[in-house]
Amino acid sequence: xxxxxxxxxxxxxxxxxxxxxLKKGYFxxxxxxxxxxxxxxxxxxxxxxxxxxxxxxxxxxxDLTDSTNLIRIIQETQPDEIYNLAAMSxxxxxxxxxxxxxxxxxxxxxxxxxxxxxxxxxKKSKIYQASTSELYGLVQxxxxxxxxxxxxxxxxxxxxxxxxxxxxxxxEAYDMFACNGILFNxxxxxxxxxxxxxKITRAASKIALGIQNCLYLGNLxxxxxxxxxxxxxxxxxLILQQEKAEDxxxxxxxxxxxxxxxxxxxxxxxxxxxxxxxxxLEKGVIIDFEEEKLNLLGxxxxxxxxxxxxxxxxxxxxxxxxxxxxxxDPTKSNTKLNWQPKYDLAALVKEMVLSDLHLIKKxxxxxxxxFNTLNYFE
Ligand code: NDP
Ligand code: GDR
Numbered sequence: 099x100x101x102x103x104x105x106x107x108x109x110x111x112x113x114x115x116x117x118x119x120l121k122k123g124y125f126x127x128x129x130x131x132x133x134x135x136x137x138x139x140x141x142x143x144x145x146x147x148x149x150x151x152x153x154x155x156x157x158x159x160x161d162l163t164d165s166t167n168l169i170r171i172i173q174e175t176q177p178d179e180i181y182n183l184a185a186m187s188x189x190x191x192x193x194x195x196x197x198x199x200x201x202x203x204x205x206x207x208x209x210x211x212x213x214x215x216x217x218x219x220x221k222k223s224k225i226y227q228a229s230t231s232e233l234y235g236l237v238q239x240x241x242x243x244x245x246x247x248x249x250x251x252x253x254x255x256x257x258x259x260x261x262x263x264x265x266x267x268x269x270e271a272y273d274m275f276a277c278n279g280i281l282f283n284x285x286x287x288x289x290x291x292x293x294x295x296x297k298i299t300r301a302a303s304k305i306a307l308g309i310q311n312c313l314y315l316g317n318l319x320x321x322x323x324x325x326x327x328x329x330x331x332x333x334x335x336l337i338l339q340q341e342k343a344e345d346x347x348x349x350x351x352x353x354x355x356x357x358x359x360x361x362x363x364x365x366x367x368x369x370x371x372x373x374x375x376x377x378x379l380e381k382g383v384i385i386d387f388e389e390e391k392l393n394l395l396g397x398x399x400x401x402x403x404x405x406x407x408x409x410x411x412x413x414x415x416x417x418x419x420x421x422x423x424x425x426x427d428p429t430k431s432n433t434k435l436n437w438q439p440k441y442d443l444a445a446l447v448k449e450m451v452l453s454d455l456h457l458i459k460k461x462x463x464x465x466x467x468x469f470n471t472l473n474y475f476e
């Protein structure tokens with residue numbers, strides 16, 4: 099039985115990857131951070147009771163900023179494959195916490211590589227590093243491929259650039275099987291709520307149900323190559339199954355604006371939104387809705403008004419330096435890994451919107467039934 103160690107197992111990708119590897123018969127170890135509230139929501143379905151017989155998932159407390167802890171976990175678990183997914187992954191937040199981001203996302207990767215080397219596991223443990231399309235930053239050429247130069251535009255991307263190169267360096271210097279997956283944006287129903295896609299699908303559902311009036315966003319013209327996390331974790335695994343350690347771009351090759359993602363999300367609910375105005379004064383307004391579709395989804399159209407402004411721009415969401423356009427060139431992964439995404443953007447949006455609609459309706463149902471969150475502080 100192969101053994102994998104996943105850092106960042108409690109995150110979006112960690113959860114999908116853990117499920118994927120367990121299905122492949124791996125024993126999966128995960129690193130989770132200690133937090134004052136439970137942070138294992140995304141993997142609870144894989145991990146009911148640690149005393150369960152035959153359980154092939156084990157969690158270890160740890161942090162990418164603590165090298166002794168990482169050495170101990172790697173020594174204990176002796177992994178065949180290490181997936182380094184842990185990171186402070188929010189680009190905008192990295193402008194607020196640049197030093198911590200450099201420590202966790204940049205030096206954290208070095209700590210993993212050094213732990214493997216110190217323990218003499220260079221020939222046993224293959225390493226996957228979660229690199230990112232944010233490395234391309236300021237647009238120099240599109241589509242972006244493995245040979246496109248980097249120009250990072252945030253403390254997050256600069257930290258990830260260090261992680262990228264230290265991974266390449268350890269591969270070349272110590273002949274380690276260490277690879278970068280340069281993944282373009284990938285989303286899912288369990289995407290963190292402050293990333294733009296999930297923020298939009300949650301807000302569209304709340305607006306349709308009459309719980310929220312308006313969604314405030316930043317740069318509506320940013321263009322992203324969005325895929326589904328479920329497809330992308332398969333690519334991570336494929337990268338480590340190759341004969342030779344190499345770096346790969348993982349992307350769909352199609353780009354879409356934030357504005358169009360908003361329109362697609364509302365449209366999934368039967369609501370047509372049109373944008374007008376420029377820059378900070380741009381807004382999205384309901385110009386039509388389909389009673390029948392809304393009814394089928396259990397939404398009361400009385401909550402909606404034609405001409406209602408449902409999207410406004412709030413400059414607080416603008417970034418000091420922005421990445422305007424990302425389109426990946428997945429030719430290498432399509433041919434060498436034989437990897438193809440199963441989801442297109444329409445299927446991704448549909449899954450996310452329907453999931454959020456369901457979650458929000460469930461919350462409302464509980465509230466109406468009197469099951470509000472208990473207020474311990476009254
Ligand atoms: P998430 O933000 O959902 O998950 C990040 C994970 O890292 C969480 O488990 C988090 O723990 C953990 N973590 C954060 N800081 C530390 C730390 N100091 N020590 C240990 N664990 C830590 O990110 P995703 O799942 O979306 O992304 C996974 C990786 O892939 C990240 O490295 C990200 O930068 C990168 N990436 C993501 C892309 C995407 O579109 N999703 C695209 C390209 C790269 P906790 O749950 O406690 O917060
Ligand atoms: P990104 O994802 O920065 O690409 O990083 P995010 O969803 O945060 O932003 C995408 C684009 O949308 C614009 N935007 C907004 N973004 C957020 N979060 N909130 C808003 O209100 C908003 N309005 C507009 C942003 O300016 C940006 O252009 C993600 C993360 O998962 C990284 O960890 C990963 O490396 C990259 O994707 C690839």
